[in-house]
Amino acid sequence: MSSLSPADFERISNSSEKENISRPSLSYWADAWIRLKANKRALLSLYLIVALLLFTIVGPLIWTIDPAFQDLDQISQPPGSNRLALIVDDYEPWTGLSSSSENGLRLAESATTMAVRLVWDVLPNASGHRVYRNIFPVGTERAYGIPLAEYFDNSTLFFEDRLDLKPRRYFYSIVSLGENGELQDEYQSIAVDLQRVTTMNEARAKGLILPNSELTTGDSINLNLHPLGTDYLGRDMLSRLMEGARVSLFIGIGAPCLFILFGIIYGSFAGFMGGKIDQFLMRFADFVVALPFLLFMILFKIAFGIGPGESGVFPMLVALVVLMWPGTARLVRGQILQIREQGYIGASQLLGARTNYLIFRHMLPNTLGVVLVTITFAIPSAIFIEAFLSFIGMGVAPPTPSWGAMSNEGIKNMLTSPHELLLPAILISITVLAFNLLGDGLRDAFDARLRNQE
């Protein structure tokens, strides 16, 4: 047995160093943040959402073109299209050409967006002709396109088209007409590529050339820049998408925040009071849940009424809040009921905590994780509902752009200019996807029990 000296019984100094916790203490939120950071998909969608918000908030400061401005030179232009325009002399009326050669349907002069001048010869057995224009080749189905003019004798063998011309390829056809004006089988068709032109006066009036510029007829100028093209009224897609993002995200984020706030107050009150009050309040919530959702969205919207010049954003916001709060209220009530029975609430009560303190210090903070997850899932569904309603024409009133309203306008020109539908649709999809993935990530981070098995 080793000998013990009195020094061994000396008290070791009680420095704070020894009580140091070797790892930093983790709060609920810090822990959740670490788990979220480990989730690549959720993080990526978080970046996407930040980028979207920047696009919405900062974008219009950089790209300052008015979303309502109509650039009539460039209607339904695809993204990044050629925007060169040739300066030509002012338009002069055309009295036609008498054709004598046997060359069939042809151009009298080079085709421009100002006018396309066609000449042709009499088709075999024709007592007249009808002129058609199409944006697709005639093909075996004889799809001639829209009829432009018809002549019931063979004295007129020329036609000038000035109808809504765009710098693209058109297919012109002439079809022979019988004696009674009936359509016959013979036809001729040519493909015509139109060049975009503008006159000196027009270019000056639109501010495309400076008054003292040296440019003359025959030179080319650049029209206004539209990086994402234009819509069917010549409005800039990029600035409209930004403006539309404001509307869509305002409804998509504003409405969930409001109805979740209401749901928290309602649900926590019901859960905390318990008993008869709780039963009554929750039965009422059940009723609201049972309302056919979309029908009542529309009903509320018309009940509010949209006056002239109003955008209809506010009625939609209110309708969403009125119809969507019960989900959150139920959830929060369930959470509160659960938390109420926890040991730490009892301990706090023993220490003399008051009701307000209990609710705001212990109960609500512990429900916040679940609430945050609900918000992230509510945002995409609110964006979807807005898009859906605007698409069937029951959402925001034109000319206010929202992604749904833009899709509605775009679907009408889907075949000729698909970008008008695709761009807003892609933005809706990306936003909805990003919020959904972030919601998944948050759920995994906050609540181990709900973690989905992947």
Added chain:
Amino acid sequence: MISYIIKRLLQGLLTVWFIATATFFAMHNVPGDPLLNDRAVSEAIRANLESKYGLDQPLGTQYLIYLKNLSQGDFGISFTQENREVNDIIREHFPVSAILGILAVVFAATGGILFGALTAIYRNRLPDFIIMILVILGISVPSFVIAAMSQLALVSFNSLIGVTVIPVAGWGTIFHMLTPALVLGLGTMAYLTRLMRSSMLEVVGSDYIRTAKSKGIPAPRIFTRHQIRNAILPVVTVLGPSIASITTGGFVVELVFAIPGLGRYFVQAVQQLDYTVIMGTTVFYGAFLVFMVILVDILYGLVDPRVRLEK
């Protein structure tokens, strides 16, 4: 069980009353005048019309008349189409929406269950990835875009083979129904697939599956008899709300595919402010959805006795 059913039905009736009341007062707040017409109406005619429709009565009396008519199944007469009862309109257009909805639910349920089970079985392998990408598309792409794209695809498909096998729009034969039903069910199918996948993953790892394997039961039999049967329960629970969302989601699909269903008619009625049609359709849809949910709940109670005991 019978007392449970009776209780649920009474609750349902109460809910329908609530829906009817909410509809009545919401419609009463709609700005505009139902009797305002393009033609000038003299005071006398106006007074006659008001008394005919009961519009000169106080609001409370109007409400009571409305409830009385409703309890007899009378939704009134259309404001914009002369001599046409709302009941007739519903009778004519609802079956179209219902057939479309049923087909969509069938697509969504079978597709969701099958795909969800497959992804769980082939977890982290190629079929899983492909299906999950489709699921993500189904969740995040709005139905009107899918509808438009499928129409485009149909057009090019039809012109490729030269015969119109599957029409692009319209209504009539079973071929008309296929594409709209598929588009309508896609969102729900994606949701059900996710649900089925996580539920199936839980089942795949459970003890009774290992027991079954060790007893030498062949894999296909385990798949059909043990795995799918147990994993399907959570899917059945959400089927009721799914039916609700599919039926009302039919609006867009009916518009895009030009289907003469009740959803399209409702949108039209709203645009024309046809008061009685709007009210009738809303209450009818509401009642339909309430009783569908109850029906699914009762069926679920039959399938899983635990649910019945809880309530």
